[in-house]
Amino acid sequence: MSILGNRVLRVEDPKLLTSGGTYVADVRVPELDGAAHITYVRSTIAHANITGMEVDEARQAPGVLGVFTAADIDLGVPPLLPMFNQAMARPLLADGVVRFVGEPVAVIVSERPEQGADASELVWPDYDPLPVIVDPMESARDEVLLHPAAGTNVVLALTYGEDPNLFDGCEVVVSEDIVNQRVAVVPLESRSAAAAWVDGRLWQWSSTQNAHGVRDVLAGQYGLDPAAVRVIAPDVGGGFGAKIGVTPEEVLLGWLARRVGRPVRWSETRSENMVAMGHGRGQWQKIEIGGRRDGTVEAYRLTILQDGGAYPNMGALLPWLTRVMAPGTYVIPRVEVASRAVVTNTTCTVAYRGAGRPEATAAIERAMDIFAFEVGMDPVEVRRKNLIPADAFPYTTATDAVYDSGDYEEALDRVLEGAGYQELRAEQARRREAADVVQMGIGVALYVEITAGPTAGSEHARVVVDVDGSATIYTGTSAHGQGHDTAFATLVSSRLGIPMDKITVVHGDTDLVERGQGTMGSRSLQLGGSAVFEAAAEVITRATQIAARLLEVTPGEIAFDDSNGAFRVAGGDEPGVGWPDVAGASKFDGTPLAASVDFQASEPTFPFGAHLAVVDVDTETGQVRLVRFVAVDDAGRILNPLLAEGQRHGGIAQGSAQALLEEVCFDADGNPVTSNLADYAAISATELPSFELIAMETPTPINPLGAKGIGESGTVGSTPAVQSAVVDALGHLGVRHLDMPATAERVWRAIQDAPSGKGA
Amino acid sequence: MIPAAFDYQRVDSVDAAVAALGEHGDEAKLLAGGHSLLPLMKLRLATPSVLIDLGRVQELSYVQDRGDHIAIGALTRHHVLHTSGLLATDAPLLAHAAGQVGDPQVRHRGTLGGSIAHGDPASDLPAVLLALRATLVARGPEGNRSIAVDDFFVGFLETALRPDEVLTEVQVPKVTGQGWSFQKMNRRAQDWAIVGVACVLSGTAAGIGLVNMASRPLRASATEAALAGGASLADAAQAAAEGAEASADLNASAEFREHLARVLVRRALEESAAGGRSAARV
Numbered sequence A: 001m002s003i004l005g006n007r008v009l010r011v012e013d014p015k016l017l018t019s020g021g022t023y024v025a026d027v028r029v030p031e032l033d034g035a036a037h038i039t040y041v042r043s044t045i046a047h048a049n050i051t052g053m054e055v056d057e058a059r060q061a062p063g064v065l066g067v068f069t070a071a072d073i074d075l076g077v078p079p080l081l082p083m084f085n086q087a088m089a090r091p092l093l094a095d096g097v098v099r100f101v102g103e104p105v106a107v108i109v110s111e112r113p114e115q116g117a118d119a120s121e122l123v124w125p126d127y128d129p130l131p132v133i134v135d136p137m138e139s140a141r142d143e144v145l146l147h148p149a150a151g152t153n154v155v156l157a158l159t160y161g162e163d164p165n166l167f168d169g170c171e172v173v174v175s176e177d178i179v180n181q182r183v184a185v186v187p188l189e190s191r192s193a194a195a196a197w198v199d200g201r202l203w204q205w206s207s208t209q210n211a212h213g214v215r216d217v218l219a220g221q222y223g224l225d226p227a228a229v230r231v232i233a234p235d236v237g238g239g240f241g242a243k244i245g246v247t248p249e250e251v252l253l254g255w256l257a258r259r260v261g262r263p264v265r266w267s268e269t270r271s272e273n274m275v276a277m278g279h280g281r282g283q284w285q286k287i288e289i290g291g292r293r294d295g296t297v298e299a300y301r302l303t304i305l306q307d308g309g310a311y312p313n314m315g316a317l318l319p320w321l322t323r324v325m326a327p328g329t330y331v332i333p334r335v336e337v338a339s340r341a342v343v344t345n346t347t348c349t350v351a352y353r354g355a356g357r358p359e360a361t362a363a364i365e366r367a368m369d370i371f372a373f374e375v376g377m378d379p380v381e382v383r384r385k386n387l388i389p390a391d392a393f394p395y396t397t398a399t400d401a402v403y404d405s406g407d408y409e410e411a412l413d414r415v416l417e418g419a420g421y422q423e424l425r426a427e428q429a430r431r432r433e434a435a436d437v438v439q440m441g442i443g444v445a446l447y448v449e450i451t452a453g454p455t456a457g458s459e460h461a462r463v464v465v466d467v468d469g470s471a472t473i474y475t476g477t478s479a480h481g482q483g484h485d486t487a488f489a490t491l492v493s494s495r496l497g498i499p500m501d502k503i504t505v506v507h508g509d510t511d512l513v514e515r516g517q518g519t520m521g522s523r524s525l526q527l528g529g530s531a532v533f534e535a536a537a538e539v540i541t542r543a544t545q546i547a548a549r550l551l552e553v554t555p556g557e558i559a560f561d562d563s564n565g566a567f568r569v570a571g572g573d574e575p576g577v578g579w580p581d582v583a584g585a586s587k588f589d590g591t592p593l594a595a596s597v598d599f600q601a602s603e604p605t606f607p608f609g610a611h612l613a614v615v616d617v618d619t620e621t622g623q624v625r626l627v628r629f630v631a632v633d634d635a636g637r638i639l640n641p642l643l644a645e646g647q648r649h650g651g652i653a654q655g656s657a658q659a660l661l662e663e664v665c666f667d668a669d670g671n672p673v674t675s676n677l678a679d680y681a682a683i684s685a686t687e688l689p690s691f692e693l694i695a696m697e698t699p700t701p702i703n704p705l706g707a708k709g710i711g712e713s714g715t716v717g718s719t720p721a722v723q724s725a726v727v728d729a730l731g732h733l734g735v736r737h738l739d740m741p742a743t744a745e746r747v748w749r750a751i752q753d754a755p756s757g758k759g760a
Numbered sequence B: 001m002i003p004a005a006f007d008y009q010r011v012d013s014v015d016a017a018v019a020a021l022g023e024h025g026d027e028a029k030l031l032a033g034g035h036s037l038l039p040l041m042k043l044r045l046a047t048p049s050v051l052i053d054l055g056r057v058q059e060l061s062y063v064q065d066r067g068d069h070i071a072i073g074a075l076t077r078h079h080v081l082h083t084s085g086l087l088a089t090d091a092p093l094l095a096h097a098a099g100q101v102g103d104p105q106v107r108h109r110g111t112l113g114g115s116i117a118h119g120d121p122a123s124d125l126p127a128v129l130l131a132l133r134a135t136l137v138a139r140g141p142e143g144n145r146s147i148a149v150d151d152f153f154v155g156f157l158e159t160a161l162r163p164d165e166v167l168t169e170v171q172v173p174k175v176t177g178q179g180w181s182f183q184k185m186n187r188r189a190q191d192w193a194i195v196g197v198a199c200v201l202s203g204t205a206a207g208i209g210l211v212n213m214a215s216r217p218l219r220a221s222a223t224e225a226a227l228a229g230g231a232s233l234a235d236a237a238q239a240a241a242e243g244a245e246a247s248a249d250l251n252a253s254a255e256f257r258e259h260l261a262r263v264l265v266r267r268a269l270e271e272s273a274a275g276g277r278s279a280a281r282v
């Protein structure tokens, strides 16, 4: 029996949970012997001209090998994505101007880390303060320009439809200004990298989601052939999108290693990570929705102002994905999206789990709620009325996305049944009737998101069977917690009949894996896994030919048994040959038994689901408690339910955290006020109930596995479900909307200000 | 996140600690559980040049029955308070509150003495000691002296301890059988309170300590007086924020804190009047 679809335990866990992984800072190799340590000196002011910098004292400090500023650096400024205003490019070290608190202004190389920390207090920049822009709305007015040469603060503006009569004929039109607030990424392993020059090649160890991407960026920066750069991602302690790109602190390491003639290591502190790695979300949205009194939605407009932070990064591009997914799971005939991304004197925004799609889902789900509120219908019924029907797939939306497969109403039905929706509403009515201090709120969100996109993706794999009957899988995806080793070994084991413990998975080393695009956008299984799957099939084809030769029959007469890896003559009872025999014969012929495949998908895929949250709201204190969370997530065919559930758990926790607790804040002067884990309320298990996960599998026709991505679904669906539940708890007081996170004071004030608030 | 350089000295008795403090003056800091001091040092907000580690001073770790009161050594960890059978019967408020501090790691390292000597208005246990009308014992070059808890907390992170004194003991009057309640409102289980209330109630005599309602741990004197004067629980609770100087921060405005103080004091009084939590639920 195939092990596909089974809860195969994670092969990664014994190491990660006992002796621990080998993260960049743990790497002990001869190439890094005698490595010096890198400390960045960071701006303490959000916007200022640098009029001078005193570094002599730091240069004299114990253990210091060098102190460098922008004037010393002769590497080019990394180019921005081509669609951005290039006059906003970010220098590797602040060059004359600082634009956010945490921007590196100087770099120290020292023998030991603590010497760098001590010396950093002896670097004295002179700042001439400039007006600080924290609010994107203020930035959009272009009164103070962060990058004067750009002539504007707008990084990228996109419009999709401009019909002033969009809502003509609608019986009801409602609108709301909402904020999808900025959140921190908080990987357990903060950024970390090391660099060494080895025989004229640059070797860089990097905590990254995309080793080949890092290699290409470094090659470009150093004017090297990509083959002259080796990037190694050892165990990586989480990325969530923020480790897709390469940050200036990492780019400079090779230059510093060359300059001091020693390998160098750099690991940022948690406090640095919270201000300098990049943040997620940060969209100010206006939603307008119109339709009929019977609950039919006819038109929707989403206007987005994206906070890009001080320099354009991935975040400034994400409204594009928000646009694609704007109509969500609904048939909406007329949809318009307009977006602008602007710079502010804050940390750059980057991709963060869901990257643009949670923002789309939060917006449309809020819109459905306020529409239902306005027409006085149950929000579930309004949703049901407008869902894309199951027989409509593939379905092309008003924003030109082609949804591959789905059954949204079934997902809705399963979540309602699993949660006991009617009983929940009855309990809510009882508490309202009794005017209980603790009121109940129920939030339902449907979502559909885009994975392995936004365009048709591809990925590389190579599968090799050795003479001892073991197999090695080389994948261009790059694991950082998901369980690739387990998933890919399972695929190969089930196809080749080779036991799991004789299969090795290699990823994240550009010298060992020929090509790759890394792990992001929930792409790994559907693209990387499909490549592995097809490579395994090709290995069987080749092996069958060799087995036929060994058994002196034609390939058509060979029967392969995928339960034990035996090649036999069909119908006969001879024992046949196994992997060691065919791999040995192949090697004898001078070619290893291997196959390389670049799997090319024709389209992205669109996983979907329905989430339901139940909250208790203490109407006297405003405190919110998430008491139940029920989720139907359909990511096509599930390879390993254990891995899929792990992704759902983490995603739901992070998504709920945005609704309940998390927000990155700056004061009016651009000082971060949530730059450690005491102030920034990253969620923990104690704030979460046990999730009730309901399975559903609607395979996609896009790849041979039938699989869609599951890595980000949790953050796409859960945030609006939880937010909606909080608002719903106050619905009887006349509250229609409440921004995130649902802090006690925000909830309390909403009750105080509510049309029928009681002023507890 | 690397502290500035410092010297480290381990002592094995209170007298040795007092002597070391005398030698190094205010350059030195005592180190108990380190869970308040070390984070400040890592952020370089505190830069003592000498740390005097009390960790091995065995004589400071105890919970003892002294007839009308319980005596607790300053180095007693939160976890020990939380699981002490003696406290569970004679001062259950303290045992319960100690179990609400931070997370298990914090409770296994953090000490009662450190919590009190740090003088942080956001800490839970100072408010508990106010409610219980505890007495603190400090030892300096001249020997021991007792300080009433009401005289101990002077300002933000400022106590009546002299630079050359070690806090050695906390004496808590027995409140066996009295109603009590501890209300802690925070964002996450491991967080400090946005506002907290520690309460014991016997008839109209109440002891109420407030967490995070001023620059120092504060007694809800107006509520205590109102109760003594015969006010109802709900009416007395309305005075909870009188005399408070709550600050505004990321988690709450001053106005919201005052509101919370009134709600939580009322709830604390009601729970206390109803007999409080039973010792078994500590």
Ligand SMILES: Cc1cc2nc3c(=O)[nH]c(=O)nc-3n(C[C@H](O)[C@H](O)[C@H](O)COP(=O)(O)OP(=O)(O)OC[C@H]3O[C@@H](n4cnc5c(N)ncnc54)[C@H](O)[C@@H]3O)c2cc1C
Pocket (backbone or CB within 6 Å): B029, B030, B031, B032, B033, B034, B035, B036, B037, B038, B039, B054, B074, B075, B100, B101, B102, B103, B106, B109, B110, B111, B112, B113, B114, B115, B116, B117, B118, B122, B123, B124, B125, B161, B165, B166, B167, B168, B190, B191, B192, B193
């Ligand atoms: C993650 C986290 C969460 C926390 N959550 C909470 C919470 O919810 N509620 C809460 O109340 N606290 C909380 N704390 C603080 C915790 O309770 C600390 O342990 C306590 O405040 C200080 O005790 P300590 O033994 O660690 O003191 P230390 O950090 O060692 O010392 C604190 C200060 O007291 C001085 N000191 C220590 N002992 C003595 C003594 N015997 N005599 C004189 N001076 C002395 C030190 O010199 C120092 O100035 C938390 C801490 C952390 C790290």
